[in-house]
Amino acid sequence: xxAGRRVGRPGIPExxxxxxxxSFLAARFLPLLAxxxxxxxxxxxxxxxxxxxxxHAFVALARGDLAEAWAASPLGAGLAGGAWLYALLDLxxxxxxxxxxxxxxRAWRALAVATLSAATLNWAWMLWRARMA
Amino acid sequence: xxxxxxxCQKTFDTDRFGEQPCPHCxxxxxxxxxxxxxxxxxxxxxxxxxxxxxxxxGASPPGAPGVPWAAAEADAPFAERAxxxxxxxYLDTWKLACLxxxxxxxSVKVASPGKAVLFxxxxxxxxxxxxxxxxxxxxxxxxxxxxxxxxxxxxxxRFQDTWVVQWMSGATAIGTVAQLIAAPFVSVVWxxxxxxxxxxxxxxxxxASRGFEATLTVVGYASGALLIGAAPVPGLANLVAGTWFIxxxxxxxxxxxxxxxxxxxxxxxLPFLAVCLCCCAGAWMMIFGLSSLKxxxx
Numbered sequence: 004x005x006a007g008r009r010v011g012r013p014g015i016p017e018x019x020x021x022x023x024x025x026s027f028l029a030a031r032f033l034p035l036l037a038x039x040x041x042x043x044x045x046x047x048x049x050x051x052x053x054x055x056x057x058x059h060a061f062v063a064l065a066r067g068d069l070a071e072a073w074a075a076s077p078l079g080a081g082l083a084g085g086a087w088l089y090a091l092l093d094l095x096x097x098x099x100x101x102x103x104x105x106x107x108x109r110a111w112r113a114l115a116v117a118t119l120s121a122a123t124l125n126w127a128w129m130l131w132r133a134r135m136a
Numbered sequence: 137x138x139x140x141x142x143x144c145q146k147t148f149d150t151d152r153f154g155e156q157p158c159p160h161c162x163x164x165x166x167x168x169x170x171x172x173x174x175x176x177x178x179x180x181x182x183x184x185x186x187x188x189x190x191x192x193x194g195a196s197p198p199g200a201p202g203v204p205w206a207a208a209e210a211d212a213p214f215a216e217r218a219x220x221x222x223x224x225x226y227l228d229t230w231k232l233a234c235l236x237x238x239x240x241x242x243s244v245k246v247a248s249p250g251k252a253v254l255f256x257x258x259x260x261x262x263x264x265x266x267x268x269x270x271x272x273x274x275x276x277x278x279x280x281x282x283x284x285x286x287x288x289x290x291x292x293x294r295f296q297d298t299w300v301v302q303w304m305s306g307a308t309a310i311g312t313v314a315q316l317i318a319a320p321f322v323s324v325v326w327x328x329x330x331x332x333x334x335x336x337x338x339x340x341x342x343x344a345s346r347g348f349e350a351t352l353t354v355v356g357y358a359s360g361a362l363l364i365g366a367a368p369v370p371g372l373a374n375l376v377a378g379t380w381f382i383x384x385x386x387x388x389x390x391x392x393x394x395x396x397x398x399x400x401x402x403x404x405x406l407p408f409l410a411v412c413l414c415c416c417a418g419a420w421m422m423i424f425g426l427s428s429l430k431x432x433x434x
Contacts, residue, residue, distance in 0.1 A: 115339035
């Protein structure tokens, strides 16, 4: 994710924006929850895995139900919202001909640490909630 | 002196260093002059010239005295598809990425990861198509086997008639066609998402000095290993392919990101431990079920 680059040809940021947009379309219009899927980790241990609830969170948020999305997985809700917001912002950036924002390596690292911390906290919270239930 | 072409791996005799065409494949290779770059302190007799591998993929190993990461970067053979032809360019690159990952990823250009992504998408798509075909052919036979196996697994009855059995035993005709069409798109998403996950861990470990492009290049070319999944041994082929991918990617991160082995392996392993915990649980239950079948059957 190099800083301050070209605005010409679509590149890596635009591919991620497309993936974000596609995830919204899939969550909104495909019957994802109708596909009966059980998490093997949950079946084996009775506890949710780190990514449990993600699909429900994406689908709920795509239908505008923030509370349900948050209940399914706070991280999933945040990831879905972040991905779709990013897709919109990148579309606007490309439309306006603006360059990819310049971020120093330290900022990327801080962002990565924050993301992994959030994922860890999310799993801890889901495990705690499953234990209390 | 004797030189080896990095593209076709054949040897040839030459009497000079520098750029020159390989007499076997005709592609340009660069023979580094070992006595040229750093002038030797005491100008005594020039050292004898050993047989040299050509640059870039035959460059000095990382940490070699005087020339750490000194290799000139070059495109992978896959980037020369127009000249070599698709099949040969693909096979040459596959051999380098999967059989010589250390040499390959040390010197491959990371500035244009699009070629690496295309290489990975082709590998994954072909493997996926074969797996879909096997699923369609073997569906009826494997369905019974998996249902029997699941009876032996703790809580396995809860898997009966779920997507696990349906997926592992092959899909319906519509499902098969959908899988074939979706394969390249799923491959693109898979490569980008996993590259992002690996980049996350590399950043946290302070091992992403050459940026996301390098990570994406490694994931793309290392995904060539997933082609092994096309072998007609469903399950085992995927296991071997996945393991090979992890090895190639780990070595690739070490070389392309100019980091240590420990950080590269940690960055590759941690996501699998964290994200694929449920897959591990599923695999464990399958293995447990298979061993139970053997005991009961024997």
